[in-house]
Amino acid sequence: MKPLNDATALTFQDVRFVLTDMDETLTYRGRLSARTYEALERLQHAGIIVIPVTAAPAGWCDQMARMWPVDGVIGENGGFFFTRRASDHGLQRLFWHGDRELVRITEQLAQIGERVRRAIPSAIFADDQPFRQTSIAFARPEDAMIEAEVVAALHSEGADVTVNNLWILGWLGGYDKLSMARRILCERYDLDIDRERNAVLYVGDSTNDAPMFSFFNHTVGVSTVTEYLHEIPVAPRWISEGPGGAGFVEAACAVLAAR
Structure with missing residues (x-):
């Protein structure tokens, strides 16, 4: 892992999608800061597609998909994808199993x-x-x-x-965060991540982020990822200075600087 501060202004120039874990990646000690929420909004305003990819339950993801400045939420480690309908305040819900x-x-x-x-x-x-x-x-x-x-x-x-x-x-189902991310990015955004890995940056902090860290070229671990490296086969390429949401803000700023 390299310090994220060492990334150049061109490192993330191809990134069009930011996928991120939620608990202790967007949050820190269970709280979401105003700076982190603002970073999500800044990414979205810059035309970056933002999708939390989390183990959090459907009840939480329903609220995030409705009210947060994100384009949708993959929840329960890949079990579903929730996104706002364009026509009203309702949600579209796609489940892995149907x-x-x-x-x-x-x-x-x-x-x-x-x-x-x-x-x-x-x-x-x-x-x-x-x-x-x-x-x-x-x-x-x-x-x-x-x-x-x-x-x-x-x-x-x-x-x-x-x-x-x-x-x-x-x-049950054999899927994980990466499986559902691959499916959603292909079906909804016409992105083949096997051909365009550089289009995605993933930010995470712990063991269930391992498939994402192993696959994508642009990966950032917030600083507390060091506690889980013994359980992660491939470490993230970059590491932030700050933990949780502070680390995510660093990653968001790096992506925005490359725009």
Whole structure:
């Protein structure tokens, strides 16, 4: 990783899309600062497509897609994409599984979650579980052995699993942040990321950002990414000075300077 301050004015000249994690990348210690929100707005006003790509639940993503200066939100680690309708204040919702299959998947996930809780009584659903549609989330326990047990139990149920700074996340379908980003950028924006990797900059901070860090050429880790590098096969190319939203502002400024 290189300090983001070392990037030249031309480094990000091809970037037309900024994709970013949310928790502890746009936020810091759970709060979104005015400077970070303004940076999102500045990117959008400059014609940059901005899409948070997060493990956050559908309930949170609904609000972000409606009210934030972003072009849409990929949520629950790739389970769906929400974006505002052009005609009114409503949303378009695209699910990885499709509307019909989603009902079955939701029921199956609920059953898996209850079996994991029975097997591991100390496993606790995340506070936001009632607002999820395509995933189950457990609060990360302080005991690393219990965390490993929860991860193993989810795997044994056939679930895909990742861990970030807040949750142990389980889902069904074999997708991840990169899979859904590839699909959305192709279907909605006619961008083939395999041919135009330089068109995208990704900003993240932890383990579930690993597929994005591995794929894109332009990647920035906010400063706290150093806590997770042992779990990330390919480190981000650049690292910010600041943590969370402050680091994202640095990345946004670098993209805007290249315009």
